[in-house]
Amino acid sequence: MVKSGSFYTHICFSLIHTVFLLIALGAVLQLTIAQEAVVQCQYAQRVCECPPSYQTCYFQLDIDNAVAFTSYQLVLDETQRLVRVQDTTNVAQFQFGSKGNLVRTFGLKSNCSTATEGFAALNCTEPITLNLNRNYYPNGLVTVNGLIPGPTLLVTVGQTLVIDVVNKMTSSITTVHWHGIPQRGTPWMDGVPGVTQCPITPGSTYQYIFKAIPAGTFWYHSHVVQQRVQGEYGALIVRELSSVWVAAKAALAAAVGIPDMSIADSPGVHTLLLSDFEGSGLINGRGLYKGQASSYSRLTTINVQQRIGGAMYYRFRLIGAQGGPMFRFSIEDHKMVVIGTDGFLTEAQIGVDFIFIHAGERYDFLLQPVSPLQAQTKKDYLILAEPIPASRYSNAQGVLRYGEGAPLSTEYASIVGSPSRNCTRESRCTALNCPFRAYNSSKNIVCIPVTQLRLLFDTPSGDLPTGPVTDEIFFDFAANGRWGKTPAVNGRNFVFPIGSLLTQPNTTQLKRCPLGAINCSGAGECVCMYTYNLNGAYKPAQLVLSALDVRGMEHPIHMHGHSFQVLGIYYGQYSGEKLAQANTDITCGNTASCTAPRWSVGAPPVTISSKTIRKDTVVVPAGGYAIIRFLVNNPGWYLMHCHIESDLEGGMAVVFNELNFLQPPPPASLAQIKCGSPGLVTVQEVFSSPDQSVQSQEVAAVVDEQEPFGGPSQSIFDETAYEEEVSQEAFAGPDQSEFDKNVYEEEVSQE
Numbered sequence: 046m047v048k049s050g051s052f053y054t055h056i057c058f059s060l061i062h063t064v065f066l067l068i069a070l071g072a073v074l075q076l077t078i079a080q081e082a083v084v085q086c087q088y089a090q091r092v093c094e095c096p097p098s099y100q101t102c103y104f105q106l107d108i109d110n111a112v113a114f115t116s117y118q119l120v121l122d123e124t125q126r127l128v129r130v131q132d133t134t135n136v137a138q139f140q141f142g143s144k145g146n147l148v149r150t151f152g153l154k155s156n157c158s159t160a161t162e163g164f165a166a167l168n169c170t171e172p173i174t175l176n177l178n179r180n181y182y183p184n185g186l187v188t189v190n191g192l193i194p195g196p197t198l199l200v201t202v203g204q205t206l207v208i209d210v211v212n213k214m215t216s217s218i219t220t221v222h223w224h225g226i227p228q229r230g231t232p233w234m235d236g237v238p239g240v241t242q243c244p245i246t247p248g249s250t251y252q253y254i255f256k257a258i259p260a261g262t263f264w265y266h267s268h269v270v271q272q273r274v275q276g277e278y279g280a281l282i283v284r285e286l287s288s289v290w291v292a293a294k295a296a297l298a299a300a301v302g303i304p305d306m307s308i309a310d311s312p313g314v315h316t317l318l319l320s321d322f323e324g325s326g327l328i329n330g331r332g333l334y335k336g337q338a339s340s341y342s343r344l345t346t347i348n349v350q351q352r353i354g355g356a357m358y359y360r361f362r363l364i365g366a367q368g369g370p371m372f373r374f375s376i377e378d379h380k381m382v383v384i385g386t387d388g389f390l391t392e393a394q395i396g397v398d399f400i401f402i403h404a405g406e407r408y409d410f411l412l413q414p415v416s417p418l419q420a421q422t423k424k425d426y427l428i429l430a431e432p433i434p435a436s437r438y439s440n441a442q443g444v445l446r447y448g449e450g451a452p453l454s455t456e457y458a459s460i461v462g463s464p465s466r467n468c469t470r471e472s473r474c475t476a477l478n479c480p481f482r483a484y485n486s487s488k489n490i491v492c493i494p495v496t497q498l499r500l501l502f503d504t505p506s507g508d509l510p511t512g513p514v515t516d517e518i519f520f521d522f523a524a525n526g527r528w529g530k531t532p533a534v535n536g537r538n539f540v541f542p543i544g545s546l547l548t549q550p551n552t553t554q555l556k557r558c559p560l561g562a563i564n565c566s567g568a569g570e571c572v573c574m575y576t577y578n579l580n581g582a583y584k585p586a587q588l589v590l591s592a593l594d595v596r597g598m599e600h601p602i603h604m605h606g607h608s609f610q611v612l613g614i615y616y617g618q619y620s621g622e623k624l625a626q627a628n629t630d631i632t633c634g635n636t637a638s639c640t641a642p643r644w645s646v647g648a649p650p651v652t653i654s655s656k657t658i659r660k661d662t663v664v665v666p667a668g669g670y671a672i673i674r675f676l677v678n679n680p681g682w683y684l685m686h687c688h689i690e691s692d693l694e695g696g697m698a699v700v701f702n703e704l705n706f707l708q709p710p711p712p713a714s715l716a717q718i719k720c721g722s723p724g725l726v727t728v729q730e731v732f733s734s735p736d737q738s739v740q741s742q743e744v745a746a747v748v749d750e751q752e753p754f755g756g757p758s759q760s761i762f763d764e765t766a767y768e769e770e771v772s773q774e775a776f777a778g779p780d781q782s783e784f785d786k787n788v789y790e791e792e793v794s795q796e
Contacts, residue, residue, distance in 0.1 A: 086198075088119055088127040089170050089191045092313035094199035097284070101205040101728060104198060106221070108245075108267075108277060109213040111188045114139050116157040117170045129170065129191060139172050145340035145454035147172065173276075174343050175322050176334040187214070187267070187275040193330040194318050194366065195265070195279030202260035202283050205728060208253045210245060218244035218269055221253065223281060224405065225263040225388050225661050227606055231255040231731060232681025233548055233711045235605055237268050239541035240682050240700055242548060243720035244269065254731040260285040261388025262362040262407045264318070274322065274368035274690055276330070282312040282362065283388075293390050293501060297411070300393035301382055303358060308411060310360040315347060319374070319402065319430050319441055320366045326432055326441025335439040339457035345443040346451035347428065349412065351420040358411040360384070365402040368690035370432035371480060371599065371664070374400045375466060376445055377427040378415055383477055383498070385409030387608065387660040390501040394493065398466055399476035402430075403601035405662035405688035408477075412445075420447040425460050433480070480599040480666050481624075482616040496611055496658060503655035510585035510610060510674045511653060517587045518577065519631070519642040522602065522665060522687055522697055523594035526565065526638065527572055531695050532687065536565035536638030537575045538696030539686075544720055546682045546700070548711045562634060562641035571638070572696070579677045579703040586677050587612075590663070591631050591642060591670035597624035600692065602671075603662040606683030606703065609675040611658050612651040617668025627668035648672075662688060680704035 081101040086093035088107070095102035105126070111117075118135035119127045129135075137152030152158050157169035164171045173186060173193055189195025200206060210221050222236035234255045238244040245251045266278035285293065290310070298305035320327045325335045329345040349359055361381075363374060375398060383394040386408050393411075400408050414420070426445040432438035442461050444452055452460065468474035468489040476484070479492035519535075526533025533539075542555040558573040565571035579586055588609075592600050618626040630649065633639035651672055665671050686698035710716065712730040 085126065086190060086196055088129055090196055091192065092199065093196045094313065095201070095204060095206075097201040097204075097287075099204065101207060102200055103207045103209075105209045105211065106189050106195065107191075107211045107213050108219050108221075109188055109191070110215065110217075111173065111186050111191065111276075112138075113175050113184050113186055114172045116152075116155075116164055116172050117191070118156045119168045119170065137169075141174075141341040145342075147174075173330070175276075175327075175330075176325075176337070185275075187217075187219075187272045187277045189277055189279055192279075193276035194320070195277065197280040197282060197313055197316055198265070199282050199284065199313060200257045202257055202286060204257045205732075206253070206255055206257055207728060209250050210253060211250045212245040212247055214247050216247060217272070218246055219272060219277065220244055220251070220268045221265050221277075222268045222605075223253070223255065223263065223265050224603070225261065225407070225608075226255060226258075226281075227608065227679060228255055228681070229258070229679050230709065232606065232679070232683070232708070233715055234731075235681070235683065236265075237605065237684050238545075239543060240546050240684055242715070243545050243718070254728055257283045259283065259388060260289070261390075262312075262316075262364065262385065262409055263388060264364050264366060264407070266366065270694060271368075271690065273366070274320070278318070278320070278366045280312075280316045280318060280362070280364055282316065284312070285390075289502075293384075296501060297382070297384055297393050301358070301395060301411070303356065307356060308358045308360060312360075312362055315349075315359050316362045316364065317345075317347070317428070317443070318364045318366045319372050321369050321432070321438055321441070324437065325439050326367075326370075326372070326430055328428060328430065328441050328443040331443070332441050333439060333457075333461065339461055340454045342454060342457065344452075344454075344457060345428075347443065347445050348449060348451075349414070349445065349447055351414055351417050351447050356414045358382070358413065361410050361412055363400065363402060363408045363410065365404050365406045365601070365662075367404050369404070370434065370438045371401060371403040371601075372430035372432055372441060373476070374402055374430045376412065377429065377466075378419070378423075379426065379445070380413045382411040382413060383408060384411055384501075386495065386498060386658070387662060389608070389659045391498045391658065392501050394477065394498060396475060397477050397493070398468070398474040399490070401476060401478040401480060401664075403480075403599070403662070403664045403688070404690075405601050405603040406478075406660075406664070415447075424448055425452055425456075427460055478664065480664055481619055481622045482666075483619075485621045494614055495660070495663070496614055498658045499656040500658060504610075504657070504659065506655070508676060509653070509655060510587075510676045512585060514587045514674070515581035515584040516579065516677075517589065517648075519589045519591070520685075520699060521591045521593055521631075521633065521639040521642045522600045522692075523592060523639060524596065524598075524695075525594060526696055532692040532697035533565070533571070533638070533695075534575060534697055534699045535642065536563075536636065536640040537571045537573060537699075539575045539698040539700075540573060540696065542574055546702075547708075548715045549720065562636055564636065565638040565640055571640075575699045576702055577699060578705065579701050580705070581677050582704055582707065583676055583678050585674055587672065587674045589631065589642075589648075589670055589672055590665045591628075592665045592667055593627045593631065593633060593639060593642070593670075594667070595627060597667040599667045600665045600697070601662055601688045602665055602685065603688045604673075604675075604683065604685045606679050606681055606701070607675045608659045608661045609663075609673040610653055611660055611663055612653055612672040612674055613649065614663075614666065614671045615649065615669050616666050624668040628670060631670055677703060680708040 082099035083103040117129035137155040137157040139147040142148035220236045235241040260283045263281040266273045294305040331343045331345045333342045381397045424447045428443035430441035474490045478495045484490040526538040537558045555574045558575040617628045632645040
């Protein structure tokens with residue numbers, strides 16, 4: 046009996062052991078399977094999220110032409126992915142009726158013909174109601190997965206993104222630029238035609254593969270002529286590691302004086318993309334057509350809740366996706382706490398009434414809620430972005446609603462007619478990032494320059510551009526190019542090469558701009574490819590960016606491949622908010638087109654610290670200049686340009702050839718194909734290229750010595766727990782050797 050009992054006991058324990066082994070094996074298999082995720086980013090799906098547990102995230106973005114005021118039938122293709130069909134039996138057209146409702150005008154026999162507002166129930170797309178004129182003409186647009194803006198992509202820092210961009214347009218080339226992602230080690234994925242890649246031809250697919258580093262608020266958009274303003278853009282949100290966001294919330298909540306549990310972050314809901322279309326301002330692709338009644342429109346509604354037990358502060362992400370005007374952003378009866386810009390968290394800037402935001406910039410803010418009593422009394426508030434200049438564009442408007450649902454279009458008039466903010470001498474308003482030195486005193490608005498913002502987490506010492514400046518380079522952005530009237534940099538109109546400077550350098554044949562002080566008054570040698578070499582490996586480069594044009598226009602300057610420290614912004618002389626005379630610190634010499642700007646007497650004193658604000662897009666004020674600095678540490682070809690669409694098209698750009706002797710070779714498939722062919726590569730091919738870590742032995746030695754945590758502010762969270770989480774979340778799978786872990790941890794620690 047004892048032996049028998051022992052035998053059965055042994056069998057039981059063996060079975061239990063086997064079960065646990067099977068469970069463990071299943072967990073391992075599940076973990077292995079979970080390393081890669083194909084994100085079903087369906088047609089007309091507004092938010093596409095990759096779970097944080099996955100290491101590699103696959104997306105597909107279809108770039109296509111679409112017609113406004115048209116509904117398309119959706120069907121499943123062979124991959125079980127929803128796609129649209131366009132024949133006459135599956136297309137219906139609409140226009141606004143007398144009550145602001147959509148009325149069918151074409152496609153009486155269409156599968157979508159019975160739809161008026163319930164398009165989703167019939168598996169039909171909701172019409173995009175952008176107007177080209179007052180007759181609601183069904184004009185052509187460019188969509189991403191059938192949407193304007195395209196779907197918001199939600200990922201986590203450190204994940205590998207594999208994004209197939211499929212050009213389904215009939216006759217147009219395209220590309221996608223991942224705005225704000227430095228593409229360290231993957232410069233061929235920057236998305237600039239002629240510079241970093243061949244354009245994507247109709248019917249072709251280009252596979253973008255890169256690391257989602259750093260964390261922050263970013264976006265994507267076409268880099269081909271007017272496609273961005275026609276609709277090819279969307280948000281790219283890279284979430285922080287959970288420990289970093291927990292630490293950030295604790296610091297921000299302490300500054301505001303609220304519990305950290307009162308801060309909510311839902312980027313799929315609270316991301317706002319500002320844009321413009323045919324003179325009308327838009328918020329998330331919707332707005333009021335200029336000169337038309339508000340009831341004949343569709344506005345974006347953002348929903349929030351008011352807790353009875355305590356206020357909830359919502360993190361909003363504001364993205365300047367416009368092609369033209371600067372916007373002054375505000376929300377009726379609400380103040381904002383600015384907590385970040387261009388992907389970098391900042392110390393809390395409390396009590397902000399207005400945010401000036403130009404094309405390419407991003408700002409994160411906490412919405413300071415109204416009281417529960419006020420939210421019950423009034424549930425709808427105007428979200429307003431006022432364009433500058435106001436004479437050429439209409440306001441971008443939306444609705445902030447406490448509670449669920451959205452107002453009817455017939456209710457818009459009472460909302461958009463809300464009074465402007467009351468700024469008094471006793472209660473002055475504050476405006477962040479003014480494009481001028483100060484408001485007229487009578488307006489009672491105080492300007493806060495962006496240089497006043499301070500980073501929440503210190504820049505690591507090894508990534509701080511201190512020490513002797515090897516290059517100080519002047520670039521003047523003005524309409525003084527060809528014939529003295531066209532957008533130019535130092536008088537030169539940039540022309541994009543045919544081919545790709547980075548992946549196909551032997552096929553690009555284009556005249557390069559001459560350097561130095563030259564005469565650019567005619568149509569000759571200054572219409573060219575303007576390039577500048579950066580060769581000081583891991584040395585600071587300092588750029589002086591000016592806008593000395595007497596016509597007085599500010600310029601949002603965006604740099605690819607880098608973020609930079611903004612050391613100072615300097616203004617001209619103003620009469621109120623209008624430029625009276627350009628700053629005299631910089632001289633253009635004797636050349637009317639300012640081909641070789643330089644200091645008139647000497648540079649103003651500047652300082653830099655681990656807290657100095659970092660951006661990738663800076664507004665250079667009209668008649669003034671900005672001083673920025675960065676480390677030359679990212680080999681590749683990178684564009685720097687004004688982000689106003691017409692200025693870029695006119696030639697207001699320059700390309701940096703950075704560390705040519707350290708540039709990694711592109712993946713073989715990209716180097717071997719000719720422009721006009723599909724660009725398809727694999728993850729292994731991209732991250733197994735020689736020198737993909739972008740470091741020579743000399744540079745690697747410098748990197749190894751860098752401190753992983755940059756300063757005392759990092760003590761607000763546990764460094765050991767942070768490093769452990771980095772290891773678990775970003776290096777848990779088989780492709781952990783694909784990039785240098787030290788460099789990655791250093792990048793992530795900035796967050």
